[in-house]
Amino acid sequence: xxxxxxxxxxxxxxxxxxxxxxxxxxxxxxxxxxxxxxxxxxxxxxxxxxxxxxxxxxxxxxxxxxxxxxxxxxxxxxxxxxxxxxxxxxxxxxxxxxxxxxxxxxxxxxxxxxxxxxxxxxxxxxxxxxxxxxxxxxxxxxxxxxxxxxxxxxxxxxxxxxxxxxxx
Numbered sequence: 001x002x003x004x005x006x007x008x009x010x011x012x013x014x015x016x017x018x019x020x021x022x023x024x025x026x027x028x029x030x031x032x033x034x035x036x037x038x039x040x041x042x043x044x045x046x047x048x049x050x051x052x053x054x055x056x057x058x059x060x061x062x063x064x065x066x067x068x069x070x071x072x073x074x075x076x077x078x079x080x081x082x083x084x085x086x087x088x089x090x091x092x093x094x095x096x097x098x099x100x101x102x103x104x105x106x107x108x109x110x111x112x113x114x115x116x117x118x119x120x121x122x123x124x125x126x127x128x129x130x131x132x133x134x135x136x137x138x139x140x141x142x143x144x145x146x147x148x149x150x151x152x153x154x155x156x157x158x159x160x161x162x163x164x165x166x167x168x
Contacts, residue, residue: 001032002058003151004093006086006109007042007124008102016100019122020045021052022144023097028055030148035060035093037085038069038076042099047072060089087111095151098124098138113137118154122147 005023007016024034024046034050036043038059047057051072059073062082069076079085083104090096090112096119098109105124112119120139127135139154141147 001094001152001155002035002092003027003032003148004089004096004108004112005034005036005042005046005099006089006096006101006105007046007099008105009037009039009041009043011102012041012045012100016042016123017045019144020099021049023099023122023147024049024051024055024057025053026144026148028053030152032152033058035089037062037089037104038073040070042101042105044070044072046099058092060085060092083107090117091115093117094155095120097122097141097147097151099147100124109138118151120147120151120154 020042027034028050033056034046035058036046038061050057057073058075059069061078062085064078064080066076066078086108090108096112099122101124109119120141122141129135139150141150
């Protein structure tokens with residue numbers, strides 16, 4: 001299974017980096033592949049964690065240069081699409097784990113939920129409906145192991161998944 005790990009780049013704190021590293025390692029320990037935006041911060045940490053546990057990583061890059069990927073990306077995919085690559089990141093995954101994050105992360109969460117994909121949130125954005133009520137679309141986890149466990153469970157139980165709205 002390919003699991004997206006999304007989160008901030010430049011604004012990533014040491015605590016968030018450690019958490020994303022643990023998520024990446026846990027994904028790899030369970031035999032799955034990490035896909036991300038391929039750059040620094042949460043993306044680098046998740047890839048580094050996956051590599052430390054013998055895993056495979058894919059980076060969907062915003063620019064045209066494969067060498068811009070963090071050094072833990074096995075398969076850099078250049079897009080020249082900037083933030084529009086966020087759609088590719090989430091659509092290439094079976095499930096998404098959001099760790100902390102900036103506005104790019106929020107857009108990835110929105111794209112994933114719009115495509116009816118499951119998103120596990122780990123110290124990330126809270127969502128509210130236009131009427132001010134909390135939105136329960138995010139599956140909340142309290143630590144890395146729980147995030148990965150919930151992500152895998154969301155895919156393994158298709159009766160709980162909603163079908164995609166797109167017509168491809």
